[in-house]
Amino acid sequence: MTKTKYVTDLLTIEEVVSGKLFKIPDYQRGYSWDNEQVEDLLTDIEHISHQDHKHYTGTLVISKDATSERYNIVDGQQRLTTLIILLKELYEIDKEKYSHIHNTFLIQKKGQYILETNKETDAFFKECIIGDKKNIPATIKSLQNLRKSKTQIYKWLRLQNGSIDVIHDTVLNKLGFLCFAPANIKEIGIMFEVINNRGKALSELEKIKNYFIYYATINNKVSLQVKVNNNWESILKYLSESGVISNQDENNFLRNCYLVYYSANKSKSWNVYDELKLKYKPDDKSDLEDKIEEIEGFIDFIQEASQSFAYFTNGDVFIREYEGPLKKEIATVLKQLRCHPVNASVLPMYLATMSYLQDKPETVLELLKIIEITNFRIYVLPNANISRADSKQGDLFFWANELFNCEDWHSDNDDEKYETYLGSEIHGDIFDCTKAQLIDFTKRMCPESVFVQSLTVDLDESIDYYHWNGLRFFLASYEEELNVNRKITWDIEKILISRQQTKKEKLNDYLSREHIWANKNLLQYFPENYIDKRRLGNFVLIGLSSNIQINAWNIENKVKFLIDNSSSPMMQVNELKKKLDKAWTFACSKNRVKKKNFYRNLGCSLIDQRENELIKFALKRWKFEDEKFNRFIEIDTFKAVSQNKNETFFLKEK
Structure with missing residues (x-):
């Protein structure tokens, strides 16, 4: 009967390391400890320093590397790496007093590093963590974590107030480890699975x-x-x-x-x-x-x-x-896609498309433009034809997979006939197929009537465009169009600047959506959820240079304030004056002296004007080249009410 062997002794870190060289295998993750894990270790050391015996600190699993004299660290790499960083910082405090640290834990006399980390971090670890070079950029997360841990330990040691010798003694003599070396590669494989699914x-x-x-x-x-x-x-x-x-x-x-x-x-x-x-x-x-x-x-x-x-x-x-053809044109479409508030559904299609960038930049540009239109009309718009339960993502994922894997496909070489969403037969290569599928899919899910419906509030609807996640992108696109028409450059990526960034840097570049008819204005007549206060036409994009509260002002005062106090000139804001004058004339022409009726007519007329322009812009901006949007007539809330019509927009009959 085989006698069971039990591990009875805890080893100090010096007993574990002495006379050995270690390597973190490349299959291990990069250094992942952040401030919390490092703080826990340092707190443990402070606690253990008051004890007179070894304290169990962790388990190390090592295996002899078949191709070198080093031991692979199968488990425990994060803790061991952090302790070596700590020992390095102790050594720096008094190199003469703690000289043994250098040869035992850092670099052998032959110039070999005691610890080699995985390929992802090794050069940085040797040069910046052990070697103290500060001008090497930490370009990835694991390198950033190493640098933060080194800084955190450096600061902690300098707060120890004469206890450095105690810390030194604790690390070398009171931290206890179980060290296990599996006998064969199969055991390591089993442990790989266990280790890979526990810990951080x-x-x-x-x-x-x-x-x-x-x-x-x-x-x-x-x-x-x-x-x-x-x-x-x-x-x-x-x-x-x-x-x-x-x-x-x-x-x-x-x-x-x-x-x-x-x-x-x-x-x-x-x-x-x-x-x-x-x-x-x-x-x-x-x-x-x-x-x-x-x-x-x-x-x-x-x-x-x-x-x-x-x-x-x-x-x-x-x-x-990127140094290939059409750089400016591709950069423009990428910028537009980057500013979309949602993009998860089209990302696989985007990645599949970009895999052809070096060989087919013209085709890639054409596909990117189609992807941008598809994503806006299907996923950015509050499209009634798309629900969470049936987002149609599966179709997009399928076409992306085919685009990547069927580069040589051509309809002429396939006996089977394929049709698009609208029943059109597909002809040509895989790129023609993908374009046809995306375009007909978009036309089916968002025809002109749905497009217009998605940008308007029916008289019985509760939607509030203030809460539409695409509002800032939409208004920024409109601002871009207004500037292009005047041959002025305006950067749509301004909407990606966060409010936190502007506060930190004391800038006024954050562009926010703002009501024209303030949601708290005339609450005795018009509640905050009054329909005209919720409509798309009631919002502008603006960077306010003042924190003054203007959410209860009358429309004419609000418009004047928006024009006078924008931190950066906005065409859509400046255009409000003409629209307000027209709406004022209309409201006065109704000969209704009651304040409630006057402001109802004023606000509704102003918002109708803006929505007409916004919808015409949208139909032009996000249509395909072969698409003829010619059904939209106008937004006219007054006519809709007089005709007992629930929808405020008017379309030509098909």
């Missing part, structure tokens, strides 16, 4: 990176491991430039990549890591070379998609890196 949560993107390297190691496929290592730093850099910092952000990005590359199945895309583990089982050697090629293709696509996503979210990246 990993994103799906981090998990698949780890899994692909593990898969390459199990199958002795060096090319795959090299591919992951070579691509991942670029992927993380582009995602960082895109503002992708949370696990959820990374998961959403990966989901879109999966939809384009593998499958348009929405449910599967929510669990990419699990789906890929099922698809690529380590013990399944069938068609291994094909699987490796497929995985490498996916990694290449993720890298390409991360760059395309950075182009989408950060115009500076596109201007800096």
Whole structure:
């Protein structure tokens, strides 16, 4: 009978490290501890310093690297890395007194670093964390975390008020570790799964990176491991430039990549890591070379998609890196898409389209324009034909997947006939097919009547356009059009400046939506939810240079204030004076002296005028080249009321 061996002793960090070299495998995540985890460790050290015995601090799992003299850290890398940063900062306080730290925990006499981190962070760790260089940019999240931890520890040590020797003694002699070294690679594989699903949560993107390297190691496929290592730093850099910092952000990005590359199945895309583990089982050697090629293709696509996503979210990246044809034209459409308040439904189509940028820039530009129109009319508008329960995303995802994977398709070579949403037969290549599908899909879901309906309030509707998430984008697009007509440059991306940014930098560039007929004006006659106060035509885009409360002023005073106090000249605001004069003349012509009736006529007339212009603008701005919007006549609330008509707009009969 085999006697069970129990671990009975806790090891100090020096007993763990002494005489060894360590490496964090590339399948491990980058350094992920933030202020909270570091603070917990430092608080533990303060508490333990008052004890006279070793305190259990954590478990380290290590394995001998098959290709070097180093030990791979399978588990415990975050804690060990942080403690080495702490020891480095202790050494800097008194290099002579704590000289043993340098050779034991930092760099051996032969010049070898005791700890090598994974490829994602190793150069930065050696040069900036151990080497103290300060001019190297932290371009990705893990590098930013390393720099923040170093700063946090530096500040903490300098608040210890003569207790540095106690801290030194505590770290070296009172922190206790269990150290486990599994005997074979199969045990490490099992532990990989356990470790990958506990502790600080990993994103799906981090998990698949780890899994692909593990898969390459199990199958002795060096090319795959090299591919992951070579691509991942670029992927993380582009995602960082895109503002992708949370696990959820990374998961959403990966989901879109999966939809384009593998499958348009929405449910599967929510669990990419699990789906890929099922698809690529380590013990399944069938068609291994094909699987490796497929995985490498996916990694290449993720890298390409991360760059395309950075182009989408950060115009500076596109201007800096794209040197192909039609740069100005493509940048303009990307800017418009960037300013849309919602874009999740078209992102897979966008990524699939951008995969052809180097070879087919003209086609990409044409598709991007179509995508922008489709997204606005289907998902930005409060479109009555689209509900949360049936957003039609599945169709868009399917077409995106086909666009990416069926580059050689042509209708002439396919015996089967395909039709669009409107029943038109599809002819041409995959790009012709995609364009036809998107255009007819948009025409079906948002014809002219629905378009106009989406921008108006029926007499029995409760919608309030103040709460429409597309309002700022819509009004900014209108402002852009007014400026273009006068050959003036106006940057629509001003709407992306947040209120927090303007407060921090003491600027007045934040553009907000503002009522013309104040929602608290004449509440004795017209409640806040009065229909004309809720209509699209009652809102302008403006940057106010004053914090004065103007939400109860009469219309004529409000208009004068808006014109006089805009922090940046806005054409749509300046145009209010003419419209107000016309509305005033109309209200006076009714010969109704009662204040209530006068203001009802004044407000309604002014808002009718603006809505007529806004709707005509929208129908021109977001129509396809072959589309003839010729049914819209006018907005006339007074005529609608006199005819007992619920809708305030008038269309020509078909």
